Amino acid sequence: MRLLHTMLRVTDLDRSIAFYTDLLGMTLLRKRENTQYRYTLAFVGYADESEQAVIELTYNWGTHSYEPGTAFGHIAIGVDNLHQTCETLRKGGARITREPGPVKGGTTEIAFIEDPDGYKVELIQQGT
Template structure:
């Protein structure tokens, strides 16, 4: 077994695809419209064949309440500070600057996608 993808609901599919591809450097792997079900699915991810993110747009829904159960999506980066700088340069939101995690030495940072989902950058050791 292996993890295939994580699904998140988004309020503006094109805006989300832009964030994940342009800001985080992922690729748009597929996009399929399901008019009968009134939704569109787009899959984004890195070319390494690892887990993907399914962006689900339900027709007419522009905002969701995230609740308090979902935590974050984690992405490994070479340099967390440089990754934060890139996000900022491209208009993204950094919510925690790069630095050691509390009670540890792993360097992490957090950014937010356009729908408010948290993405953790974990710097390679």
């Protein structure tokens, strides 16, 4: 077994694709429209689905808001230079909700940003 993808419901598919590809550097791997059931799926990731888990962005046509709830936490992405990544994302318009710094009670450096629908994305400094 292996993890295949995580699905996020989005309210503006093009805006979400731009966030994950333009700002976070993922690739749009595939996109599929279902006219009968009125939804579009877009899969984004850093590698092909055969190699690693990806994110499925689901747009249900005509839906303009969601209640994410309190159970979902965040997506985590490892980065080579946390401070530089945050500055680049800030300049690109990303909302940084936790500035870079050590995790509470530890030494791992992290930061948090939000995607256009308010989903949290944790950025984790890789290596030292």
